[in-house]
Amino acid sequence: MQDATRRDTWVRIGAVDRFEAGRITPVPLEWPTRAPDGPRTRLSVYVRRNADGSFVVFHGRCPDTGAPLAWDPRTERFFCPCRGSVFDREGRVLAGPAPRPLDRHRWKVEAGVLYAGRISGQEGPAFPLAV
Ligand code: FES
Numbered sequence: 001m002q003d004a005t006r007r008d009t010w011v012r013i014g015a016v017d018r019f020e021a022g023r024i025t026p027v028p029l030e031w032p033t034r035a036p037d038g039p040r041t042r043l044s045v046y047v048r049r050n051a052d053g054s055f056v057v058f059h060g061r062c063p064d065t066g067a068p069l070a071w072d073p074r075t076e077r078f079f080c081p082c083r084g085s086v087f088d089r090e091g092r093v094l095a096g097p098a099p100r101p102l103d104r105h106r107w108k109v110e111a112g113v114l115y116a117g118r119i120s121g122q123e124g125p126a127f128p129l130a131v
Contacts, residue, residue, distance in 0.1 A: 010108065010115040013057070017112070019049040024071055024089060026060070029116065045105060045116055046071055046078070048089070057116050058091055059103035069102075078102065 011029050019025055025047045030040040044060035046069070058078075062069055067082035077094070078087040085096030092101050106117035 010117050013045065013047060013107075013114040013116050015112055016049070016055075016109055016114050019047055019055070019114070021049050021051050021053075024048045024058075024073065024076075026071055044068065047114065055107050055109075055114060056091075057105040057107045057114075059105060059119055061103075062098055063100050063103060064096070064098045 009032065011031055013027050013029065026044055027047055028042065028044045031043055033039055033041060046058040046060060048056040048058070050056065060069055061067065062080040062082060062085055064080065064082060064085055067080050069078045069080055069087075071078050076089045078091070080086070080096065080098070083097050085098035086094040087098070087102050088094055090101070091104065103119045105119055108115050108117065
């Protein structure tokens with residue numbers, strides 16, 4: 001098992017073909033912890049495949065205090081049940097106390113499989129700590 005503090009920790013999301021262009025898809029993931037054979041952290045991401053084949057992998061927790069988000073495809077908004085933050089499909093804050101847009105994970109595709117890495121710009125563990 002990889003040490004989650006290393007920069008090269010990647011978690012398999014799934015085959016790229018399962019993601020339709022333009023659609024945002026929630027994906028539950030299990031992230032490694034620092035301890036070898038330690039418990040894994042359950043943490044969802046939201047995957048958006050763009051028309052050019054690139055991806056956006058949104059972190060599944062609100063940047064306010066870390067409550068899990070819900071995606072509503074009808075309104076194309078992310079909603080937080082904590083104190084009512086709302087985000088658009090780009091992750092921009094539309095309402096509520098969230099201090100910044102949604103965090104995004106690094107991502108890569110290898111052999112037709114999409115992987116999530118650490119949050120862009122974040123140092124420390126590859127997985128977010130607000131759980
Ligand atoms: S955690 Fe989202 S508004 Fe508080």
